[in-house]
Amino acid sequence: MRTPLPLKIAQEEKGKVYIPTTIQLKTPIKHILFGTSSCECEVIQVDKQEIKLSEDIFVALKIPYSSTTQVFIHEEHLYMGPLVGIFTAGFSESMIRPIGERTLFFAKLLAQEKAVGAYVFIFGAKxxxxxxxxxxxxxLNHNGWETVEVPFPNVVYDRLPNRRTEKHKALREIKQRMQHEYLIPWFNPGFFDKWEIHQLLEGDHRVSTYLPETHKSPTFTLIERMLSKYQHVYIKPANGSLGLGIYQVLFDREAGNYYCRYRDADGKNRLQRFSSIESFINTHFRNRQLEHYIVQQGIHLLRNDHKTIDFRIHTNKDEKGKWQVSVMAGKMAGRGSVTTHLNNGGAVRTLTEIFPDVEECKKVTDSLKQAALSLSEAIDSRQKGHIGELGFDLGIDKNGSVWLFEANSKPGRSIFSHPKLRKFDKLSSRLPLQYAVYLTETTIKKPEEVYK
Incomplete structure (x- = not known):
């Protein structure tokens, strides 16, 4: 990891840039750039480990303040920054909480800019x-949030809050224009469709063993067949998130009854009995077609304290563009809940809390890590665009096999509420910015890798 350098202003100078002698120059530098702004300059090398710009250059480039910066040299150009724009929606009029309830999340991201050596800001269409x-x-500075005019960024980190916003025509056009007219790389585009991800991974022999049997637009007959084979199945919206709209259907062979677990509109966990699959479908899907749902094999998961457990794993690309696991945690289901989501009464546990035996904990950690990294690489190699982070919901059955339940392109952060996982909150906030630095440098030096 390259070390960020302090950036200072030379008050009395004009047109000059001072850089350390440790930065090797193959040809004389003629231009300095920050984001999409540039100007001519004279570069002077000095012994100090800092960057110093004359005030006219600082103003001309629209650098918002003195901070720390990375420096990239390519041919006759010196690039400062990078300048990273985080694109989102849902702004409020308040400068205390300018992005509403998500302000704290963005504040944590921006708090990592100095450590990374980047200038990071939030913006929306307006x-x-x-x-x-x-x-x-x-x-974000020590006085709080402020608005500063800057050039277009080197790279954009997509943090649109939901699928509905993402489909907005004006927002899609902004993304297209920045990518194609200004050649600004954009990472983490798009929420995933469960069925598309399943199909994408099904064709990859490295990861297909992690996939439960899954079908789209299920029929009565198909659900019956899968219940006969697995005793329980999950019916999920193909485009759902946060565990909403999920039904667990169980078959009691002895009594010949079907049971359905789900969360109702009031947020209460329900259990209902039906005499047939038809009566269950007619009750819950009267006005909705099953064509927008998937049916998935139920797995007999490991249990702890009589509660089922699954695992949330976050992976991120680092400053070298390589995938790494940034956090992993166990999630225990709430009483009577169909999922382990916290809003369904679930609880977060560290792996050492769930597996006090050191050997067992290491074995589980290793198998989850291997699965998450393999899945990250498989999705990354088969999806369009640049992906910088992923979240996986994985399960382990009673035989120790790992199963993928869901892959998220914009994973939630509820697991960081656990006191022992808060340190990983910083790491997973820093890594997207480190990846932005990598993407900027690659765009400058090897553009064919970014625009392939």
Whole structure:
């Protein structure tokens, strides 16, 4: 990992840039760039480990403040930054909580900028000035949030909050324009469709063994057959999230009854009995077609304290563009709950809390880590665009086999509420910015890898 350098202003100078002698120059530098802004400069090398810009250059490049920066040299150009824009929606009028309930999440992200050596800001559609080629970006400093005019960024980190917003025509056009007209790489585009991800992974022999049997648009007959084979199945919306709209259907062979677990509109966990699959379907899907749902094999998961457990694993690309596991945690199901989500009464546990035996804990950790990294690489190699982070819900059955329940392109952060996992909150906030640095440098030096 390259070390960020302090950036200072030389008050009395004009047109000059001072850089350390440790930065090797193959040719004389003629231009300095910050985001999409640039100007001519004279570069002077000094012994100090810092970058110093004359004030006219600092102003011309629209650098918001003195901080720390990375420096990239390519041919006759010196690149400062990077300038990283985080694109989102749902802004409020308040400068205390400018992104509403998500303000704290974004504050944690921006708090990592100095450690990484980047300038990071939040922006939405209303902050862009296409005529001037600038953005009124939201920055966070010791006085709180402030709006500063900056050039277009080197890279954009997509943090649109939900599928509905993502489909908005105006937001899709912004993304297209920045990528194609300005050649700005954009990472983490798009929420995943469960069925598309299943199909994508099914064809990859490295990871297909992690997939439960899954079918889209199930029929009565198919659900019956799968219940006969597995005793229980899950029926999920193909585009769902947060565990909403999921039904667990169980078959009692002896009594010939079907049981359905689900969460009702009031947030209560329900258990209902039916004499047939038809009566269950007619009760819960009267006005909805099953074509937008998938049916998935039920797995007999490991249990702890008589409660089922699954695991949330976050993976991120690092400063070298390589996948790494940034956090893993166990999630225990709430009483009578169909899922382990916290809003369904679930609880977060560290792996050492669930597996006090050191050997067993290591074995589980290793198998989850291997599965998450293999799945990350498989999705990354088969999806369009640049992916910088993923979240996986994995299960382990009573034989020790690992199963994939869900892959998320924008994983939730509820597991970080656990006191022993808070340190990983910082790491998983820093890694997307480190990946943004990597993506910026690759765009400058090997653009064919970014625009392939």
């Amino acid at each position: 902050h862009i000035n296409w005529e001037k080629g600038t953005i009124d970006g939201l920055f």
